[in-house]
Amino acid sequence: MLIENINRYIEGAKGEVSLVLKDLTNDKWIYTLNGNKPVQSASTIKVLIMVEALNQVLQGKYSLNQIIDIREEYKVKYSIITDMTLKSYPYLDLIILMNIVSDNTATNILIDLLGYENINEMARKLGLKNTVLRRKMEEFKAIKEGRDNYTSAMDMGVIMESLYRNLILTPEMCSLALDILKRQKYKDVLLRLISEDVKIAHKTGGLRNLSHDIGIFYLDSVDYLLGVFVTEAESDVEAKEIIGKISKVVYNYFTTPNKE
Numbered sequence: 001m002l003i004e005n006i007n008r009y010i011e012g013a014k015g016e017v018s019l020v021l022k023d024l025t026n027d028k029w030i031y032t033l034n035g036n037k038p039v040q041s042a043s044t045i046k047v048l049i050m051v052e053a054l055n056q057v058l059q060g061k062y063s064l065n066q067i068i069d070i071r072e073e074y075k076v077k078y079s080i081i082t083d084m085t086l087k088s089y090p091y092l093d094l095i096i097l098m099n100i101v102s103d104n105t106a107t108n109i110l111i112d113l114l115g116y117e118n119i120n121e122m123a124r125k126l127g128l129k130n131t132v133l134r135r136k137m138e139e140f141k142a143i144k145e146g147r148d149n150y151t152s153a154m155d156m157g158v159i160m161e162s163l164y165r166n167l168i169l170t171p172e173m174c175s176l177a178l179d180i181l182k183r184q185k186y187k188d189v190l191l192r193l194i195s196e197d198v199k200i201a202h203k204t205g206g207l208r209n210l211s212h213d214i215g216i217f218y219l220d221s222v223d224y225l226l227g228v229f230v231t232e233a234e235s236d237v238e239a240k241e242i243i244g245k246i247s248k249v250v251y252n253y254f255t256t257p258n259k260e
Contacts, residue, residue: 032153153212189244190213210230212227
């Protein structure tokens with residue numbers, strides 16, 4: 001019944017849906033749909049940037065407490081860092097802000113520090129098939145020129161599961177990355193229709209007529225991975241509604257005793 005209930009919302013959706021769902025506790029894929037379809041990544045690609053940022057700490061290029069100066073040319077609109085008066089931030093704080101509030105100034109600083117080539121090489125090391133970083137955040141001119149950032153629901157699932165199983169970096173760094181993602185402030189997508197206080201490590205992403213969210217749900221009896229990416233929706237709000245409804249169906253399935 002689970003897949004039938006999910007498909008009910010997908011079939012009625014005014015948008016293109018990609019979905020990956022895995023029972024991590026039992027290492028079992030439950031459902032995938034358009035999992036390898038390349039889509040605009042929006043802010044979900046910031047998880048990859050975080051992985052490379054922590055990797056470069058392990059390589060000794062940076063330290064978590066290293067102070068990074070914030071130059072004026074880094075600043076973009078709709079950024080907490082832009083609106084604050086601080087002239088510098090610790091490296092770790094930039095990683096945190098990039099993920100929990102999706103701060104684009106922090107992201108662009110990290111892209112400059114890490115380098116496009118290194119970030120994309122990390123994607124290759126992880127075996128990601130459809131993920132590439134080609135522009136900074138808020139570079140809309142680059143989009144018009146055909147340079148955009150792409151990923152897929154399955155690629156993001158690979159990153160999340162690799163962190164969950166300590167398959168990349170070190171166990172301590174994987175734990176740090178997941179702890180940051182558990183502090184995500186945007187709760188209007190996968191958690192949109194779930195009123196309970198649920199522990200989830202996740203990353204959202206949104207653009208016009210597009211919304212993504214992928215995360216690991218930590219329940220009492222099971223941990224599961226769910227990623228729902230919606231493109232070509234009538235609006236980003238409509239896309240979030242689709243994701244919220246699917247997430248609620250999945251959550252009910254895992255929290256219902258004697259489920260089919």
